Amino acid sequence: MNITSVYVARLPEPGPLTFETYDLREEATPELDDREILIRVIYLSVDAGSRGMLDDRGAYVLKLKPGMQAIGTGAVGEVVESRHPDFPIGSFAATIFARWGSHMKAAPDDPASPVFAVDPQVAPLDAHLGALGLTGFTAYTGIFLNLPLAAGETAVISAAAGAVGAVAGQYAKIRGARVIGIAGGSDKCEYVRSLGFDDCIDYRSDLEAGLRRACPDGIDFYFENVGGDIQRLVLSMMRRYGRMSFCGQIAQYAGEGEPPGPNLMRVVLQELTLKGFLCMPTYTEKFGQFRAETMAWLKEGRVRHDSSVIYGLENAHEAVNALSAGRNVGKQLIQVAVDPTAQ
Numbered sequence: 157m158n159i160t161s162v163y164v165a166r167l168p169e170p171g172p173l174t175f176e177t178y179d180l181r182e183e184a185t186p187e188l189d190d191r192e193i194l195i196r197v198i199y200l201s202v203d204a205g206s207r208g209m210l211d212d213r214g215a216y217v218l219k220l221k222p223g224m225q226a227i228g229t230g231a232v233g234e235v236v237e238s239r240h241p242d243f244p245i246g247s248f249a250a251t252i253f254a255r256w257g258s259h260m261k262a263a264p265d266d267p268a269s270p271v272f273a274v275d276p277q278v279a280p281l282d283a284h285l286g287a288l289g290l291t292g293f294t295a296y297t298g299i300f301l302n303l304p305l306a307a308g309e310t311a312v313i314s315a316a317a318g319a320v321g322a323v324a325g326q327y328a329k330i331r332g333a334r335v336i337g338i339a340g341g342s343d344k345c346e347y348v349r350s351l352g353f354d355d356c357i358d359y360r361s362d363l364e365a366g367l368r369r370a371c372p373d374g375i376d377f378y379f380e381n382v383g384g385d386i387q388r389l390v391l392s393m394m395r396r397y398g399r400m401s402f403c404g405q406i407a408q409y410a411g412e413g414e415p416p417g418p419n420l421m422r423v424v425l426q427e428l429t430l431k432g433f434l435c436m437p438t439y440t441e442k443f444g445q446f447r448a449e450t451m452a453w454l455k456e457g458r459v460r461h462d463s464s465v466i467y468g469l470e471n472a473h474e475a476v477n478a479l480s481a482g483r484n485v486g487k488q489l490i491q492v493a494v495d496p497t498a499q
């Protein structure tokens with residue numbers, strides 16, 4: 157049997173990826189060592205970083221070069237070969253990091269690349285890459301672990317209709333905050349409100365007036381995903397002792413350069429705390445706690461998971477472009493094979 161793997165063929169120019177960015181290669185099925193498994197991938201995670209990793213001038217945490225296999229934050233699929241007693245053939249498994257391809261060899265006992273068994277009766281397979289995967293863990297870290305957020309405070313979340321932002325806002329509601337999302341377009345804002353956010357501002361048509369209307373007394377807590385104009389405005393509206401939890405800066409991942417920095421005098425005058433985070437490896441030991449709590453909240457309907465799917469490894473570049481252009485709602489995925497558990 158052959159497998160298909162996705163390699164970086166060439167680094168893109170600034171802006172959208174093209175079909176030439178990736179190269180699909182047929183390869184021999186890898187041999188398994190003791191306690192390893194082979195997963196037939198059903199869904200692959202596409203992340204804001206999928207574009208950032210292809211910008212060799214940018215500041216993203218990881219960089220890919222031509223000839224390297226493309227990677228993402230997770231794959232979920234069916235175990236088709238197994239030398240591990242806890243992962244029998246026919247069961248389902250999810251990973252936190254994944255090399256893009258039709259199959260993935262995994263070593264569940266290796267703490268550096270965690271793999272967990274998933275039960276499709278408990279949550280749909282795709283949720284293990286979204287609310288229950290590294291995406292959800294990023295939101296959990298930014299709301300519960302990085303900086304304090306108190307009940308009754310006003311929290312603002314940017315990229316609120318995206319995978320991390322949508323879950324972050326729902327966590328902020330669980331915390332008891334008043335939560336305002338920022339997203340691109342009225343349909344997306346409607347979606348964000350349907351998740352339980354108190355309001356959502358369309359940054360394409362109504363950023364400054366909308367945010368001032370929604371936060372008349374200012375902002376206590378900001379979950380920062382994008383940077384640029386949104387960041388500058390939010391900073392100017394922060395209340396005394398406010399906190400800014402820095403998750404990412406997606407506005408600068410597409411190779412188009414860094415937007416001008418904000419005036420930080422407000423940090424002094426309002427005595428603000430700004431703190432960035434990398435959910436892994438810094439908070440890895442909290443991953444089990446995050447999964448258990450979020451699983452319970454999903455069952456109770458307090459957290460909802462949604463995903464946007466693009467079919468086929470040959471369309472990987474389109475999946476990355478969809479996310480950069482904001483065409484995704486919730487978690488962006490590549491569907492690689494039929495999901496036998498989907499209704």
Ligand SMILES: NC(=O)c1ccc[n+]([C@@H]2O[C@H](COP(=O)([O-])OP(=O)(O)OC[C@H]3O[C@@H](n4cnc5c(N)ncnc54)[C@H](OP(=O)(O)O)[C@@H]3O)[C@@H](O)[C@H]2O)c1
Pocket residue numbers: 202203204205290291294315316317318319320321338339340341344380381382384402403404405406407408433434435436479480481482483484486487488
């Ligand atoms: N720190 C960590 O440990 C960690 C881990 C994983 C991810 N992250 C960060 O989490 C953030 C979200 O990533 P994700 O993978 O979940 O992606 P996502 O939020 O699902 O998708 C990105 C969204 O960002 C918005 N966007 C794109 N360009 C924008 C721009 N120039 N200005 C404003 N909004 C823009 C788009 O929505 P609109 O239509 O609303 O524009 C798009 O849907 C990223 O900043 C990423 O780097 C951090």
